[in-house]
Amino acid sequence: MSDQQKLKWQPGKRDLIFLGIIAAVVLLLVLGTSERTTKAVPDDATHRAATSKAACMVCHGSAGIHPQPKGHTKADQCFQCHVQPKGWKGASR
Template structure:
């Protein structure tokens, strides 16, 4: 079988879709909200049905960039609007 122009277009689309999947799967590796003594209270709140947006502001009492530092490339910066921690750092199943 000869690989024609249409086949190349098809292959390019398949490659693009694969690349998007790889890009998304990279984001999924963001660390989850830990299940430990420090973070258990937040897991309890979420399990009890509290909304993420109500729990988010409580994180910054420690994660303010001073007491607990963020990695230098952290996508959200303290200081401005309250950070939506749990939007990215999801609760573990």
């Protein structure tokens, strides 16, 4: 039964191109989502000690030692996007 069905369907060139396009799109979507992950906040003493946005901005403001990139969001909740270090003690911002 299933052998007979296999014989009837002969994948032509167009079928293979179509399948190839689907595979490429799926691959792009999968790779695209993993690239969009935002960098985590480093898990070091400095970052565990900073407990407010003002503290973060001392170093990450435009005059700090490691400024946010140009065009970075002005959003206040840093940890909405950057994962906070393990053992975080402060408020969730």
